[in-house]
Amino acid sequence: MINFNEIERKWQKYWEDKEVFKAVNNSDKPKYYYLVEFPYPSGAGLHVGHVRSYTALDALARKKRMMGYNVLYPMGWDAFGAPAEQYAIKNHIHPKEAVSENIKTFKGQVKALGLSIDWSREFSTTDPEYYKWTQWQFLKFFEHGMAYKAKKNINWCPKCKTGLSNEDSSGGICERCGSKVEQKEKEQWMLRMSDYAEDLITGLDDTNFIDRIKTAQINWIGKSTGAEVDFEIKGIDDVLTIYTTRPDTLYGVTFMVVAPEHPMIEKHQDMIKNMNEINDYKTKAKNKTEFERTQVNKEKTGVCIDGLTAINPITNAEIPIYISDYVMMNYGTGAIMAVPAHDERDFEFATKFNIPIIPVIEQITGEKHDNEKIKNSIVAVLYDEKTDKYLTINWKELGGRLFVGGTRKDNESPIDCAIREIKEETGYVNIEYVHDIFPINHHYYAYNKNQAFEIESIGLLFKLVDDKKESTNLDVDEENKFTVEWVDKSVIEKEVKDELHITTFNNLLKPQAYTGDGKMINSGVLNGLTNKKESIAKMIEYLKEQGYGKEKTNYKLQDWIFSRQRFWGEPIPLVYCEDCGWVPVKEEDLPVLLPDVANYEPTENGESPLAAITDWVNTTCPHCGKKAKRETDTMPNWAGSSWYWLRYMDAHNDKEFVSQEALKYWGKLDFYNGGMEHATRHLLYARFWNQFLYNIGLVPNKEPFDTRVSHGMILGDGGVKMSKSLGNVINPDDMIKLYGADALRCYEMFIGDYEKEVSWSEKGLNGCKRFIDRVIRIGDKVSKKDNYSNNLEKIINKTIKKVTEDYDNMKFNTVVSSLMILLNEYEKQTEISKEDYRVLLVLLNPIAPHITEELNEQYDLGSPICESSWPTYDESKLVDDEKDIAVQVNGKVRATIKISMDDTEEEIKEKALKAENVINHTNGKEIVKVIVIKGKIVNIVVK
């Protein structure tokens, strides 16, 4: 019996001693750079999820090496940040020690997997030799004006006592500890990431990220185009500038809204008569967290500013201004023009505050025709509360079920028209007007009149007061052609087919803003246009001409809050001098080391724990030499991971962050794997950082990563998340002890589609263990013969092709199943050749490297696999000369026939028609045609 743990140690030592996986800078071989996001060495140890991605990339790396590449597959540790600090506080040890302990366990676990990592390039972000260069690069940002300090209303975690970026506090919950995030005003270092918004979008074209990552990034950056428009304020020489994506609706503006923090309020407070009320509102808004403020379903609130009135630049209408927290100060200009007819939020606000609503876009229904006649009309819905029914007119074949409709006479108001039509057609006279809706632009063709019409239709809702009826007043030709019927809503939904009528009905029951495309009305120069794009362009042109506004693009992406009030992070290498301001620490004085002290717990007042260490804080100004103080904020966790892939290229350089030579040789990171949860944060920060380095000439590529893939999560048995509290966490160490590293690796590759989440099953792992055992046992059948056995040659060549392609497409699960199929075939043989055995071992080696090396050595099959090349297949050996194909009759499989590859189409057809069960199904029927797809299928169509 083979002791697999012993074999694992043996080969791991062999690889290490011989340095087989060491990547060489400047080799003649083509280079390839694989990377998995480096782990955060938490106290919990390695997760089986880590095993999945590490093994997958290890398999790719091993195969690539065998294909003749100089492969870089490094590993390191992302060890700054709150968890390590929390752990240290809890266990009363210095984070430095906690981290080095965790790294030790983590590394041991990773090594037990037998990964082909070049350990000579290992580092931790917490190494002073590394964070020296993180600090150095921060100073580059500072030197180029890309870092600035700003007073910011920041997301503040009361438990972690630190500021959080928007990315770290999504949903109003602290990413680390789950506490509710508050708002706090603090001075923070910021990086001008929003300057790079456009480049971060366009740069994606130079990457091979999978689409869902690209779209996630694009959505996060949130580009929108529109216009900024200046609204004069009545009686003062000042304008209110707003941002809108819909300048085409400018004629429909009925109010303005500014964010509670908008500076114009303070600026013009002496004009404002209800300042108390406004201040009250401002205070309330401030106390709400960002999360509460952005709860979508919350009812709108606001206060009208009494004393300030805006003037619509194109209509000169006077417009009230409100403050409301549904407008954010940090996006656009912090002020909007509100068009309630065509914006859902504005509609809700206007409805609540009784503000007029002016439609400027008509929804279009029906189909346009040539030579349309224009008329105005109404559609009237009459509702009876007592029976919960609606009045309809059933025109039967002549037009189906409709509501009361009619043409408006000259100078007749829609209401009058509707009342008249209802009486004329149905006789009801005691009805009460409820409301009407925006006009609809409808097109139809009247066959009885042989005429096309374009109508502007207004929908009106009435309530029936009582059943009193007067005689109807119908044209002779209308009589007896329809019946008046009261029906339920459900009948209407099923039977009213006319687009105008059903749209009218739906809009009447649920009045809402119309945000779609349509025909411009009430809009001066834009009237009649039906294309949104065109209307917007025309309006922007007009605004520019008149000097009222300009085109403008906005992004949701904000600048990066780069300060953390924590101990365990890279100190920001700046010194504040009363005379010189913020001064960078001199390059030769880097790194600014974290002091070795006992107290690193967060302070109550929100300052970094470093602020309490006076020895450390007090220093001299690098510029003038006077007394000065160090910056006590540290960098966020994301800093160290924003350039680490570059460091692996030249991991121990003490002169530069990485040499230009190494940068040039390794170029882009070819293949980067990481969790989907980093698609918008780490990946954007890293790309931003790299683009900046590129722009100042420090790296050769603007985009750092070529391909980016994401592995799916591994869930516990039954599809629930693995968690300590559920007690379903699987420890890879235990699995290795019980089943061996190769079986564990094999199972995690076999478990399912690499990109999808899967659930863990120990039975499945045992199945892979059985597979490995069978690979070992098949060794008993190895003969002295070389070369592939004749009867295995074909399947071997096919398997090489399939497995090679599947590795390249990361379809590891079918790599394993193909090899299982090959093994099943071997087991049917009485003996197999050395070469048969060797090829199986080599193909399996990237996934199960230890046992395959061992068996290769034991049976003396050739040089160690890690030093061999990848097998090739012979195209000519792939084709079958005979094949079973299916014969269908009318699309249903009725028989299979054996065909030879040189059979002509005629011969195949003949065989197919002669097949027994085919005759049963074609007998007595007319054969319409026979479709022969060579080598695949025959389909006989009969009648």
Added chain:
RNA sequence: GCCUGUGUGGUGGAAUUGGUAGACGCGUUGGACUCAAAAUCCAAUGGUAGCAAUACCGUAUCGGUUCAAGUCCGAUCACAGGCACCA
């Protein structure tokens, strides 16, 4: 609400990209070996009917395109992830 995905046996998942649905593994059942168990090996395994040949049904639901649909198109439902008062 918006944007991505996903939906196939008891189960994890395959399916040459429109061509025999369920490969391979797990589980289950039966058998062999064993005093017995474990391990191993052999056989069966989508559902219904039938001794069987075979027939019908079957890839979330409904409809469409096609000689042929898990695959393409349209609508709906469910789940997962991301974004969310971004004007």
